Amino acid sequence: MRTIRLSLKSRRALLGLAFISPWLLGFIFLFATPLLQSIRFSLSNLSVAPGGYVLDFVGFKNFKDALLFDATYNRILVDSVGAMLLNVPMILFFSLFTATLLNQKFRGRTMARAIFFLPVILASSAVAAAESAGLINLMGDASAVDASADGGASFNVVSIVRMLADVGLPMAYVDYIVEAIMRIYEIISSSGVQILIFLAALQSVPGSMYEVAKIEGATAYESFWKITFPMVSPLILTNVIYTIIDSFAGSPVTQAIYQTAFKTQNFGLSSAMSWLYTLVIGLVLIVVGWVLSRRVHYN
Amino acid sequence: MYRVRHKTSDLLYSIFRYALVIGISFIILYPLFLKVSVAFKDKQDIYNPTIYMIPQHFTLDNIRLAAQVMDYLPLLANTLLFVTITTLLTAMSCALAGYGFARFSFPGSNVLFVLVILTILVPTSTLMVPMYLHFRSFDFMGMIQLFTGKNGINLLNTYWPSMITAATAGGLKAGLFIYIFRQFFKGMPKEIEEAALIDGAGGFKTFAQIMLPNAISPLITVILFSFVWQYNDTFYSALFMSESPLISLKVASLPAQANQLIPQLMGFGSNSGIKADPNYVAMIVDTGILLAIAPLIILYLFVQRYFVESIERSGVVG
Numbered sequence: 001m002r003t004i005r006l007s008l009k010s011r012r013a014l015l016g017l018a019f020i021s022p023w024l025l026g027f028i029f030l031f032a033t034p035l036l037q038s039i040r041f042s043l044s045n046l047s048v049a050p051g052g053y054v055l056d057f058v059g060f061k062n063f064k065d066a067l068l069f070d071a072t073y074n075r076i077l078v079d080s081v082g083a084m085l086l087n088v089p090m091i092l093f094f095s096l097f098t099a100t101l102l103n104q105k106f107r108g109r110t111m112a113r114a115i116f117f118l119p120v121i122l123a124s125s126a127v128a129a130a131e132s133a134g135l136i137n138l139m140g141d142a143s144a145v146d147a148s149a150d151g152g153a154s155f156n157v158v159s160i161v162r163m164l165a166d167v168g169l170p171m172a173y174v175d176y177i178v179e180a181i182m183r184i185y186e187i188i189s190s191s192g193v194q195i196l197i198f199l200a201a202l203q204s205v206p207g208s209m210y211e212v213a214k215i216e217g218a219t220a221y222e223s224f225w226k227i228t229f230p231m232v233s234p235l236i237l238t239n240v241i242y243t244i245i246d247s248f249a250g251s252p253v254t255q256a257i258y259q260t261a262f263k264t265q266n267f268g269l270s271s272a273m274s275w276l277y278t279l280v281i282g283l284v285l286i287v288v289g290w291v292l293s294r295r296v297h298y299n
Numbered sequence: 300m301y302r303v304r305h306k307t308s309d310l311l312y313s314i315f316r317y318a319l320v321i322g323i324s325f326i327i328l329y330p331l332f333l334k335v336s337v338a339f340k341d342k343q344d345i346y347n348p349t350i351y352m353i354p355q356h357f358t359l360d361n362i363r364l365a366a367q368v369m370d371y372l373p374l375l376a377n378t379l380l381f382v383t384i385t386t387l388l389t390a391m392s393c394a395l396a397g398y399g400f401a402r403f404s405f406p407g408s409n410v411l412f413v414l415v416i417l418t419i420l421v422p423t424s425t426l427m428v429p430m431y432l433h434f435r436s437f438d439f440m441g442m443i444q445l446f447t448g449k450n451g452i453n454l455l456n457t458y459w460p461s462m463i464t465a466a467t468a469g470g471l472k473a474g475l476f477i478y479i480f481r482q483f484f485k486g487m488p489k490e491i492e493e494a495a496l497i498d499g500a501g502g503f504k505t506f507a508q509i510m511l512p513n514a515i516s517p518l519i520t521v522i523l524f525s526f527v528w529q530y531n532d533t534f535y536s537a538l539f540m541s542e543s544p545l546i547s548l549k550v551a552s553l554p555a556q557a558n559q560l561i562p563q564l565m566g567f568g569s570n571s572g573i574k575a576d577p578n579y580v581a582m583i584v585d586t587g588i589l590l591a592i593a594p595l596i597i598l599y600l601f602v603q604r605y606f607v608e609s610i611e612r613s614g615v616v617g
Contacts, residue, residue: 015502016403020411023396023477026467031418034429041428053432098323106316114603115324121527121595122331127550127588188326248422249534257424258537267428274425281422 042271053267062272073256073273080251081280087187088243090180092236095191099198100228120192190246194239201232237292244285253277331596334589337582338362345578365586368560369549375594378530378546381458385465386525389476390518392468397480397517398506402492412481419474423534431538434460460539471528471535476521483517484510519605530595550591557583 006014017024042062044055066073102113164174180187205228213223248254257277261270332352341356366372400412437454454460464470468477487510495505511518533547541548557580 012403012502013405016399016405016408018502019399019403019506020396022392022466023399023415023468023473024411026392026464026469027414027418030430030433030464030467030469031426034426034433035421037429037432038425046428048432101316101319104316106313106320108320110604112320112324114599115327117603118327118331118599121599122592123531127531127592185326188323245420254422254424254534258427261428261431267432271425271428274422274427278422278425282420285420 038271038275041268042275044268046267046271048265048267058268062268063276065269066273066276070269070273076252076256077277077280080248080253081284084244084247084251084284086176086179087183087190087247088240090183090187091191091194091243092239094187095194095239096198096232096236098191099195099202100224102195102199103202116195117192119189120196123189123192190243193246194243197235197239197242198232201235202228205231233296237289237296240288240292241285244281244288248277248281334585338365338586338589340582342579342582345576345582361582361586362590364561364564365557365583365590367564368557368583369553369587369590370544371590374544374546374549377544379594381461381543381545382526382529384458385461385470385529386522388462388465389468389470389473389525389529390521392466393473393476393521394480394511394514394518395506396468396477398484398510400477401481401484402489415474415477417474418469419472419478427538430460431455434539454539456540456542458540458543461535464535471525471532476525479517479521480514483514487513519602523602523605526598527595546591550588553587554580554584557587 040055043057043059045058045061047054047056098116102109102116161174161178164177165171169177209227209231210223213227218226253273254277257270257274260266260273336352336354338361339357339359340350340354340361341358342360344350344354344356347355396415400408400415434454437452437459461470465473491509491513492505495509500508531547533551536543536545536548537551561580561583
């Protein structure tokens, strides 16, 4: 038997393949194959048969059904994309602000950090579901919860709106700020990871830069915009993308897709819905990535 | 004069900062305080409007009842076992893949890494139906049909689907973990491995004995995040093992179960038609939620300092 002598380079290449082989297997069989199957399902009518399933090709009927005939899908889709676009700037602003705050030296900083990252641990859709169900139980039905949430929040919102309108802000901004205040808990609890990433970025900025700026007479405000902000700007892109991806994990659209598949057993329609969702998200990611990456400063 | 003004502005700023930090901390901690207060509150305090947070009559009945409704201790043991195994498998497979992508160049390595990023970006709901059908009649490349003549095996409601996805680095947010490991290994000096190679260590030996012990900080990051996300996950667990005893699934169905079980546990027959006081049920549900997140909070108390440190060192930024 002749042994094949490989060069160091190709031996290293084989070794590399060996290292990634678990992932590669998983990727081919548990990601790429399902992804392609999902396209096929979305173009077919799927019925479950004993020990497998039967596909009938129906073309784009499922997509048409999802957009034109399903009672709620297009509304949910627009709503959740809208909510996402609204949330992303707020979460980013809040997490950058908080990271700068937590990066300063003050007594009790370790404890403050520990508390601020607690939502990362506790952000659980199961807990949220149980809590709202508990509230429904208490109130009688879901509409009562909606009404009470509105009622509970409205009394102090009015005064804020008046105050901001008196200052002379345009109504569009006032709406946005009010929205941000109403969602403060949601925003705080979904920006834990983003704060961590910004904090790490802030600590990688060399301290000598600030010293130089201080000697040259820059104010804290100037050194934030001229040093801190450009230095963390690559992470702003990372955080925007993370926030967008994070927001579709537990969104109402995912719920609708799940319900369609496993409650009404309409697997084809469900696949079509999820592909529409993927396309919309992909489009948003491409646009956001393209716009932001032109403004990012890389060192 | 100047110095005095400087001092007052510093003082004002630090007061402002404390107000902010304490305010935000309060918003985060308030629901937790509320649950702790409810957990120890006696039934007779429900309708007492003068009570804020600290109950007048303490009791452990709520905790006992909630634990009974949830079947708590076996549930917790089962969940911890499952989550620990999947976490370790995920960490292992992602570390291997991350190292492979960081240090070796083989044909198509860049394209493959782009595909790793793709797995982060595609919503999991797209893969839901095919994955479900795949594990419903699991058959690796037609092997089972070849040997036994059956149409694959049903792996649903077993731990295998999650184990398999974890071991092949395809589990929950695994793409992100591969990315973290790759960034870290890329930042390590190449000379270490060259020295190991000259001393005669093979590729896997170098990885296991030299690279991995040095990669403690990304390992901690990945293990922490993977553990927490797996513990809280409802998507995969509802999809693959909707009938398994896992805390995340149990919590989601807790309100319905509490309604059903509490009259029985209080000594009424199952057909007596007696319904428990909804306020009391809500109390038990809150206590149950507290019991469900308690292990995570206790874990967090011990490891929280690694959370920040490890992210800083793991090189997500670099």
